[in-house]
Amino acid sequence: MFVEYTWLVPLVPLLCFVIVGFFGKKMPHGGGPLVIFGALFAFVLSLLISYDFFTSDAYHNPGYVTSQIEWFSVGSFQMNVGYYIDSLACMMMLFASFISTLIFVYSIGYMHDEGAKRRRYFAQVSLFLTGMLGLAVSSNFLEMFVFWEIMGLCSYLLIGFWGFNHPKGDDASDSASSAAKKAFLVTRLGDVCLMGGMFVLLFEFGSLDYVTVFDTSMMAAVDPNMIMLGSLLIFGGVIGKSAQFPLLDWLPDAMAGPTTVSALIHAATMVKAGVYLVARCFPLFTQNPEVMLFVGVIGGITAFFAATMALNNMNIKKVLAYSTLSQLGYMFLALGAGGYMMALGMQSGDAALMAAGAIGYTAGCLHMVNHAFFKALLFLGSGSVIHATGTEDMREMGGLHSKMKITSITMLIGSLSIAGFPLFSGFWSKEIVLETAMHAGDYGVEGYLFTIMWILAIVTAFMTAFYMFRMWFMTFKGKSGHGAEHCHGESPKSMTIPLIILSVFAAALGCILLFGFDDYITIGIHAGHFQVGSGHGHGLAGWLEDIFLSMYTYLTIALVLIAIAVAYVMYNKASVNPGKFNKNGSSWLYKALTNRWWFPQLYDQIGWKLGNGVAKGVEFVDTQMIDGTVNALSSAVVGSGESLGKMQTGNVRDYAAIVMIGVVLLFVAILALFYFMGGL
Amino acid sequence: MIPIEVYLIFAAVLFAIGAYGVVVKNNTIVVLMCIELMLNAANINFIVFSAFTTDVLGQVFVIMSISVAAAEVAVGIAILLNAYKIKGTIEADGLASMRW
Numbered sequence: 001m002f003v004e005y006t007w008l009v010p011l012v013p014l015l016c017f018v019i020v021g022f023f024g025k026k027m028p029h030g031g032g033p034l035v036i037f038g039a040l041f042a043f044v045l046s047l048l049i050s051y052d053f054f055t056s057d058a059y060h061n062p063g064y065v066t067s068q069i070e071w072f073s074v075g076s077f078q079m080n081v082g083y084y085i086d087s088l089a090c091m092m093m094l095f096a097s098f099i100s101t102l103i104f105v106y107s108i109g110y111m112h113d114e115g116a117k118r119r120r121y122f123a124q125v126s127l128f129l130t131g132m133l134g135l136a137v138s139s140n141f142l143e144m145f146v147f148w149e150i151m152g153l154c155s156y157l158l159i160g161f162w163g164f165n166h167p168k169g170d171d172a173s174d175s176a177s178s179a180a181k182k183a184f185l186v187t188r189l190g191d192v193c194l195m196g197g198m199f200v201l202l203f204e205f206g207s208l209d210y211v212t213v214f215d216t217s218m219m220a221a222v223d224p225n226m227i228m229l230g231s232l233l234i235f236g237g238v239i240g241k242s243a244q245f246p247l248l249d250w251l252p253d254a255m256a257g258p259t260t261v262s263a264l265i266h267a268a269t270m271v272k273a274g275v276y277l278v279a280r281c282f283p284l285f286t287q288n289p290e291v292m293l294f295v296g297v298i299g300g301i302t303a304f305f306a307a308t309m310a311l312n313n314m315n316i317k318k319v320l321a322y323s324t325l326s327q328l329g330y331m332f333l334a335l336g337a338g339g340y341m342m343a344l345g346m347q348s349g350d351a352a353l354m355a356a357g358a359i360g361y362t363a364g365c366l367h368m369v370n371h372a373f374f375k376a377l378l379f380l381g382s383g384s385v386i387h388a389t390g391t392e393d394m395r396e397m398g399g400l401h402s403k404m405k406i407t408s409i410t411m412l413i414g415s416l417s418i419a420g421f422p423l424f425s426g427f428w429s430k431e432i433v434l435e436t437a438m439h440a441g442d443y444g445v446e447g448y449l450f451t452i453m454w455i456l457a458i459v460t461a462f463m464t465a466f467y468m469f470r471m472w473f474m475t476f477k478g479k480s481g482h483g484a485e486h487c488h489g490e491s492p493k494s495m496t497i498p499l500i501i502l503s504v505f506a507a508a509l510g511c512i513l514l515f516g517f518d519d520y521i522t523i524g525i526h527a528g529h530f531q532v533g534s535g536h537g538h539g540l541a542g543w544l545e546d547i548f549l550s551m552y553t554y555l556t557i558a559l560v561l562i563a564i565a566v567a568y569v570m571y572n573k574a575s576v577n578p579g580k581f582n583k584n585g586s587s588w589l590y591k592a593l594t595n596r597w598w599f600p601q602l603y604d605q606i607g608w609k610l611g612n613g614v615a616k617g618v619e620f621v622d623t624q625m626i627d628g629t630v631n632a633l634s635s636a637v638v639g640s641g642e643s644l645g646k647m648q649t650g651n652v653r654d655y656a657a658i659v660m661i662g663v664v665l666l667f668v669a670i671l672a673l674f675y676f677m678g679g680l
Numbered sequence: 681m682i683p684i685e686v687y688l689i690f691a692a693v694l695f696a697i698g699a700y701g702v703v704v705k706n707n708t709i710v711v712l713m714c715i716e717l718m719l720n721a722a723n724i725n726f727i728v729f730s731a732f733t734t735d736v737l738g739q740v741f742v743i744m745s746i747s748v749a750a751a752e753v754a755v756g757i758a759i760l761l762n763a764y765k766i767k768g769t770i771e772a773d774g775l776a777s778m779r780w
Contacts, residue, residue, distance in 0.1 A: 650779025
């Protein structure tokens with residue numbers, strides 16, 4: 001019965017956006033409490049909807065609840081608007097609204113000094129949440145795309161938060177506005193692909209409703225090549241939104257926004273939308289193993305490259321940004337590897353292989369949820385540090401542990417979790433991701449690519465542990481930098497309480513989800529259609545057996561421990577100088593990493609060479625052809641008017657003469673007419 | 681009886697003289713007089729056709745036309761007086777300020 005009120009979930013934050021946008025100036029804290037209430041309301045309602053849905057019959061058959069009304073129709077195509085609730089949508093709603101609530105509470109403390117600008121901040125984050133929640137509950141691609149674009153807009157506005165009306169107009173605000181533009185334009189490139197994919201689907205299926213498009217009999221009737229084209233185009237949109245290789249460069253720049261916004265973008269919204277879309281389109285993508293192979297390879301490459309770039313970065317937020325990219329890569333690797341096995345299983349009718357593929361889906365979704373919690377925790381923790389020290393450079397921090405105990409310990413929990421330290425949240429999901437990737441390498445002709453990706457992922461796990469603990473040791477241990485001397489103690493309660501709550505989840509959630517709720521995030525084919533949830537999870541013993549009987553698990557654990565030890569030796573005890581390995585920053589590898597493998601330069605080159613040429617051509621058409629036509633018309637009118645104007649001599653007698661000549665001519669003409677017509 | 685063509689040719693000649701004067705003369709009073717000539721050429725035509733068709737309507741119209749012409753001359757001369765006050769001349773070439 002609560003499911004019927006799903007439309008309220010995105011609507012309430014939207015209302016908060018409107019109210020705060022108009023009246024925020026008069027509200028306490030720039031409307032913050034109202035926005036928190038909106039997010040909390042959305043969370044409670046999501047909780048009720050989820051409970052309602054999981055206990056209903058619809059959960060087992062057909063696995064979803066949907067309802068929609070007609071929006072508009074074009075020709076024979078009818079577009080609907082409505083909701084589509086299944087396990088995946090429930091999961092997205094729950095974690096997005098919960099984490100957003102905590103981030104908003106934290107913002108009250110973090111944005112305290114911003115004065116009147118808080119109104120804009122709170123209105124925009126509320127709209128951002130609307131975008132994510134709407135995306136999660138949408139019942140068709142078009143509706144989803146609308147919310148997708150709302151998020152794109154909000155990310156632009158919020159990344160550029162310091163860039164507009166900044167009192168100083170310093171370098172920071174310049175980089176904020178250009179980062180916002182970069183984020184907007186790069187994701188736009190993906191969105192064009194997504195839109196193209198939607199056109200392909202609309203053309204082939206005649207509808208964009210999830211129920212129609214994901215129907216197995218419908219998919220069987222459609223040309224598989226067109227499905228492949230549509231899937232790849234949709235994944236193009238995902239690459240832009242989730243900042244995967246090669247469109248990964250906007251996310252590190254997006255750190256120019258407030259830290260809370262980074263937390264929102266990286267944990268609860270925005271980049272998770274891409275993962276959600278792949279998980280949502282899983283039935284479609286699995287029609288072709290090649291598509292899933294592509295997804296997995298892109299994920300693996302991103303995971304590896306992003307992790308390398310985090311290794312030597314000195315900016316605490318950028319390290320976290322790269323780690324997000326890297327973890328997103330893990331999610332796509334899991335979904336890709338799982339989908340690859342599932343697709344092969346569907347082609348050969350091998351039920352065991354399909355079941356193995358379903359684990360990849362579980363791994364990807366589970367890692368998404370776990371990542372949301374520990375990444376929100378890490379970003380909010382780094383925000384707390386930045387708030388206290390006034391710098392983002394880790395070399396100026398150090399020794400903060402004694403001054404900021406709560407921040408330090410919660411950050412440690414987050415770091416352990418993301419590094420995959422045994423029994424923390426991240427450990428479970430990461431192990432399953434790695435296991436799926438390794439498993440997928442055994443099947444199909446191109447399977448060896450997954451073996452390569454698995455090796456990259458293992459190396460990435462090592463690097464993740466290293467750079468996370470490098471960050472933690474540099475920030476909280478070792479010698480105090482001069483930024484740390486400015487530190488005026490622990491952050492206010494509104495900031496530390498969300499940190500504590502998040503750290504509990506970051507430590508334990510993976511375990512709870514995996515051993516209690518794993519049925520909800522399985523995927524399988526029941527009665528001829530794909531169904532998320534109500535499959536049979538492995539259960540407690542199954543997962544423990546899976547994870548701890550595999551020798552590769554111990555390999556990863558060993559690598560993680562070694563990485564932590566290396567970071568400890570280098571950055572806490574400082575008994576090994578890290579400069580020894582990079583010739584004090586002059587080795588080519590170090591430079592490559594500092595320059596982000598020259599990705600920004602590559603973008604610029606493409607932008608200059610290709611974009612400039614295109615722009616020149618467009619400019620030519622605009623100024624020469626379009627403007628030329630208009631200018632020629634107007635100058636013709638002006639010129640003829642000027643020459644005709646000369647006839648106005650002002651002399652009355654000339655006018656009279658002209659009138660008379662005219663009369664005579666008219667008279668002669670009429671006479672001639674009559675004469676030749678023979679009427680006279 | 682004098683044939684009708686004679687009257688019509690007389691009226692046409694009168695009209696042509698008036699038109700010539702309007703176009704050629706520089707003195708605006710003469711121009712006004714020439715306009716009167718053209719008007720009266722038209723009046724003659726009215727009278728002639730009225731007499732030859734025994735219809736008095738034409739003569740009635742001429743009386744009205746003459747009275748209107750009298751009023752028009754009054755207005756015209758008033759304008760010329762004012763123009764003289766402002767410009768100091770009534771030459772048509774000197775009153776050519778309404779131009780591009």
